[in-house]
Amino acid sequence: MLIGELAERAGTSPRTLRYYEEHGLIHPSRDANGYRQYDDGELRVVHEIRALLADGFGVDDIKPFVACLRAGNSSGHVCPDSAAVLRRRLAEVDGYLDQLTAVRRRLQTQLEEIKCQMTP
Amino acid sequence: MLIGELAERAGTSPRTLRYYEEHGLIHPSRDANGYRQYDDGELRVVHEIRALLADGFGVDDIKPFVACLRAGNSSGHVCPDSAAVLRRRLAEVDGYLDQLTAVRRRLQTQLEEIKCQMTP
DNA sequence: CCTTGCCTTGACGCCGGTGTCAGGGCCTAC
DNA sequence: GTAGGCCCTGACACCGGCGTCAAGGCAAGG
Numbered sequence: 001m002l003i004g005e006l007a008e009r010a011g012t013s014p015r016t017l018r019y020y021e022e023h024g025l026i027h028p029s030r031d032a033n034g035y036r037q038y039d040d041g042e043l044r045v046v047h048e049i050r051a052l053l054a055d056g057f058g059v060d061d062i063k064p065f066v067a068c069l070r071a072g073n074s075s076g077h078v079c080p081d082s083a084a085v086l087r088r089r090l091a092e093v094d095g096y097l098d099q100l101t102a103v104r105r106r107l108q109t110q111l112e113e114i115k116c117q118m119t120p
Numbered sequence: 121m122l123i124g125e126l127a128e129r130a131g132t133s134p135r136t137l138r139y140y141e142e143h144g145l146i147h148p149s150r151d152a153n154g155y156r157q158y159d160d161g162e163l164r165v166v167h168e169i170r171a172l173l174a175d176g177f178g179v180d181d182i183k184p185f186v187a188c189l190r191a192g193n194s195s196g197h198v199c200p201d202s203a204a205v206l207r208r209r210l211a212e213v214d215g216y217l218d219q220l221t222a223v224r225r226r227l228q229t230q231l232e233e234i235k236c237q238m239t240p
Numbered sequence: 241c242c243t244t245g246c247c248t249t250g251a252c253g254c255c256g257g258t259g260t261c262a263g264g265g266c267c268t269a270c
Numbered sequence: 271g272t273a274g275g276c277c278c279t280g281a282c283a284c285c286g287g288c289g290t291c292a293a294g295g296c297a298a299g300g
Contacts, residue, residue, distance in 0.1 A: 035248080090227045108210065124276065
């Protein structure tokens with residue numbers, strides 16, 4: 001499978017797949033003419049990558065998940081390294097949630113102050 | 121008051137104050153030698169700007185708040201334009217909260233799957 | 241042969257608030 | 271006169287995932 005086909009099947013672009021490769025997430029072989037050649041299993045990997053990116057992981061965080069998948073596991077997050085990244089990201093998300101919640105509270109307070117001033 | 125003094129009093133840097141000016145948030149006068157001259161009221165304005173930035177507003181969003189303050193209001197968010205921006209930002213924050221909450225749920229689910237596999 | 245359509249590498253752009261460096265002017269104190 | 275500390279403008283760097291353009295190779299069909 002060439003890069004264009006994999007990109008289309010994964011719902012993304014060739015540029016994006018080359019970017020993943022550049023960052024060590026996928027390692028396609030090459031045809032005699034230099035074209036990247038992907039086997040069907042890579043589709044699964046790319047889907048995993050994109051799911052993790054959508055959950056806010058960075059490309060470097062994703063490496064252990066891909067390695068875990070390639071090691072034959074049914075999902076990429078059952079390995080110790082992946083689990084560590086998962087826990088780190090969970091803590092990070094919790095931090096963001098706290099910050100956003102605080103912001104939300106301030107915004108709401110300010111909006112209520114306005115309403116009070118409208119009927120003094 | 122020169123830019124360095126205002127920066128220090130506001131807990132920021134001259135570079136940052138010039139950036140705010142470049143984006144229309146503050147309009148200092150100039151000394152004969154070209155130095156920016158700030159009066160004491162600007163300290164309040166800069167504090168307002170920084171509080172709004174910390175709550176995730178962009179510099180363009182902040183303009184109505186500054187205008188509101190300059191119009192003599194006790195706080196920058198009591199004017200209709202500011203209130204509109206506040207509501208927009210609140211909706212945005214709610215959106216982010218929803219997304220982050222969904223991500224958090226997925227992360228937790230995956231971590232629990234791991235625990236289950238550890239004691240099969 | 242020529243077009244078309246895929247592929248290749250390389251490189252810049254984006255976004256946004258700020259740090260930081262370059263190159264130069266003003267002012268005060270010694 | 272000169273050293274030091276403030277000020278000025280202008281411009282590049284950052285971060286990260288990807289769009290997009292450039293310039294060119296390869297394959298197949300007319």
